[in-house]
Amino acid sequence: MTEFDAVYYDGRTSARKPVRVRGYTLAIQIVGDGLRLEVPLGKVHVDPPIGGTRRALHLPDGAQLQTDDHRAVEALFPRRHALEGWVHRLERRWLYALAAIALVVAFAWWSVVDGLPLAAKIAAGFVPVAWDAKLGEQTLDFFEGRLCRPSALDAARQQALQRRFAKLTAGLADGYAYRLLPRNCRGVGANAFALPGGAVVMTDALVKLAQNDDQISAVLAHEIGHVRHRHGLRMALQATGLAALAAALFGDATSITSLATTLPVALLQNGYSRELEAEADDYAFQRLREVGLSPKAFAEIMLLLEKVHQKTSGGETKDYFSTHPATAKRIQRALAAP
Structure with missing residues (x-):
């Protein structure tokens, strides 16, 4: 099981609620003050990492989780992490990205x-x-x-x-x-x-x-x-x-x-x-x-x-x-x- 802290937004109001997220094989459980939800993993859309900003997990009906615990998210969604890894690394190393573009252009020429x-x-x-x-x-x-x-x-x-x-x-x-x-x-x-x-x-x-x-x-x-x-x-x-x-x-x-x-x-x-x-x-x-x-x-x-x-x-x-x-x-x- 994977656990991490996050902030929950219900998608209808601007209210933010601290929650504890527990990840299981098929679903995640979101627990907070007066809140207890279970969402299948297949219905969770994870944004790719952008620099050092918070990671967003989009839930059904417009709700959203935000967390700073990138490792926990990557452990919970390993396949998506593998696909997004290169993007994340290139964003953190923009010089490499520019060099890669230059190499593609040079090869085409x-x-x-x-x-x-x-x-x-x-x-x-x-x-x-x-x-x-x-x-x-x-x-x-x-x-x-x-x-x-x-x-x-x-x-x-x-x-x-x-x-x-x-x-x-x-x-x-x-x-x-x-x-x-x-x-x-x-x-x-x-x-x-x-x-x-x-x-x-x-x-x-x-x-x-x-x-x-x-x-x-x-x-x-x-x-x-x-x-x-x-x-x-x-x-x-x-x-x-x-x-x-x-x-x-x-x-x-x-x-x-x-x-x-x-x-x-x-x-x-x-x-x-x-x-x-x-x-x-x-x-x-x-x-x-x-x-x-x-x-x-x-x-x-x-x-x-x-x-x-x-x-x-x-x-x-x-x-x-x-x-x-x-x-x-x-x-x-x-x-x-x-």
Whole structure:
């Protein structure tokens, strides 16, 4: 049996009455001057402890007990005490509560900024290269059915660009079937984007903007870098979230190909992260040097694209920097590359 002193309020008047409370297995007994009550434990509602204030026990019909004997209340209602213990301790240690909130916020931020990208990178490593081609084809179907038509460039111009692209992809034994797809795309502007599997879409507007073919080669080398590092797949996995990551890790080809509905939006609306862009830039600089071209051509075309971006930003047309975030640092790195 548990006993403790308390103050009784009948819930109808403001009168307070000192009482003795006896706790039994199924009920409590309240004894005072002219008062004797028995209340089943199941009908007693116990307020959680708040700092060092009195503990309130709510009885039927609005009556209430108040006591300073927290230990007795906790002994009488052990299950409720277990559930309320953390709240009580956090209230007494508000610094711990603030630290816990900060940790939750920090973890949520890390999950979005670093956690999902890292998980997507790991998961992409479990996806066979053969699946990239299927994902790329389905994504290409989306573009060609909604945004892009065959290129309006003359045949000789297209052939010259194809030779440039072939030079950049020659000897790349990575399992991808590289192909350049010149297209006249509505609402995309001067742009180029790589698809999983090796297809690189290049718009007529980009060709017209470039001052020379070395600048076009620089953009294409950058896009090849996205293919080799599987950035399109990683971005689609990241955008789709945990379900797609699990599918990649466990080899569910059907679920992976459903990413084709996510990738076009990710490519055109979200764009690549700075980390992925830097990775593709580094590959482009290296590859340009290997084929006898200067990385400075990359800086030149970036400057031209930046001018276009400044004129068109805020409109409906997507330009290169809508899908490939640019910074002065990227241009400086290209100029500094040997």
